[in-house]
Amino acid sequence: MDIHWFESLESTQSFLIEELKASHLQVPVCVGASSQTMGKGSRGNSWIGNQGNLFISVGIARSTLPKDLKLESSSIYLAFLMKELLASLGSNIWLKWPNDFYLGETKIGGVITNLVGENLVCGIGLNLVSAPEGFSTVDISVTPYNLTKAYSALFKNLPSWKQIFSKYRIEFEHSRVFFTHHNYEKIALKDALLLEDGSLECDGQRMYSLR
Template sequence: MIIRLPCVDSTNSYVLKHATQLDHLTLVTADEQTAGRGRFQRKWYSPPGQNFYGTLLIKDLPPHCQPHESMATLAMAALATLQQEGRLHRAWLKWPNDIYVGHAKLAGLLAESAIIEKHTVFAIGLGVNLNMPQAELAKIDKPATSYLNETGKSWSPPDFTQNLYQQILHYWQRLTDHHHEFIEEWIRLSPLPGKQVTIDTGQERLCGKVLSIQPDGTLRLQLPDGTSRNFICGDVSLTEFTQ
């Protein structure tokens, strides 16, 4: 089910507030967010009518699945929509929760959860820069791009939403019925292994070479002293990038 709202503070907040009344795999979208947010409570710039702002409600995560796979479902669906329907083949997944084109951010995801009636539910937010012109992108404090900026074409948010939801259903089916293949595809979609990166965990900032992305969702990094560590989350920036 898709629910479209004209304006909301945050689609994630709306979904968590109304989770008991909403069905599993409901996608709530908004034409505008007045308090959109990303990770670490960063403001997500959400001008009206230009982009996709939405949240997927997951109420029934299969027992064999891990929480990070709920976000992977929406990330893979969004990437497939952009690559297949939007012909934006240069888009790629950046661990753990972004879609980039080159060094510029095209989309971001935010996973939140709550215990409702003794049951964990997940609200997976997604923001995609669809029709933001360069003048608007310049207002974002980090390198950003949009579908319009990359292709010269506009994409109406309602049309994008319909295409995205079909991909969500496809990848949810893969997650539930072909779990091993789903995880392999998610790992394969990231070009990070083998690249030099900097990771900021909020407590420390480290440089190293990405060895792998693990099935449990962690990033394995080789540090300059030769040791390796696994990271469950953090902001990753690439020292180099070639696809």
């Protein structure tokens, strides 16, 4: 996977999407930046970050992903790959449903995915060295570029969704003390049922990751 690194971008996600649409870049590809000024967060929020934190977006063809991975499960899948990588480096990071990175009860990053034609673009923001008020940083020392190289290398031999989900099913229990948002409503995860495709059944509603 080619890695294109920039000193600063408004958003690695927006940049990669536009470059793919214009056929200036081809998948598989990764775009990273040392700093980001107008990053995309969940539910339309911004994810603006300082130098030293992780700001990357990865573009991959859907056809190269595991055959048992459904589109609506992709955010969990791609986020859990990063979580597993960080855990292998000694971090106690965990993944809150569906795509937020946490240490204990504090958010340290997240994932957002977009479908661009037959390609998926996955943006990852992670506080490695600094965080705004109310957030925290990862508990290990790793540089953005080295982490990006290690993450990009994972796409040479991807595990199945079944393999990832078997681990995430256990980790999901940490999410039960939190809430999620669905149709602009705040919904407790305490009694949610995690289904085989990564969606949740809660209060008679079925909820998918939409970002």
